[in-house]
Amino acid sequence: MASPVKSITSPISVDLYPTLSFLTLTIGLIVTASFFIYEATSTSRTRSLPKELATSAVASVFLGFGSLFLLLASGVYV
Numbered sequence: 001m002a003s004p005v006k007s008i009t010s011p012i013s014v015d016l017y018p019t020l021s022f023l024t025l026t027i028g029l030i031v032t033a034s035f036f037i038y039e040a041t042s043t044s045r046t047r048s049l050p051k052e053l054a055t056s057a058v059a060s061v062f063l064g065f066g067s068l069f070l071l072l073a074s075g076v077y078v
Helices: 014-041 049-073
Strands: none
Touching (some): 014 049
16 A cells, blocks of 8 residues: 655744744845955955855855745745
């Protein structure tokens, strides 16, 4: 006999999507702003490539997850 089919559920409650979207987008925008401020205020001699890459990677991850949760909260299931 075939086993009953289990539905696929999210590991995160659907009620938390708007909150997670707001938090991750806010953190991502703050890190992006700090990246722009760092680029505008530092000279070419004081810039650090690892710091730039780390800051941009953190901002990218938070903005990516924020966009995902925003889409999920608005009903666009990706």
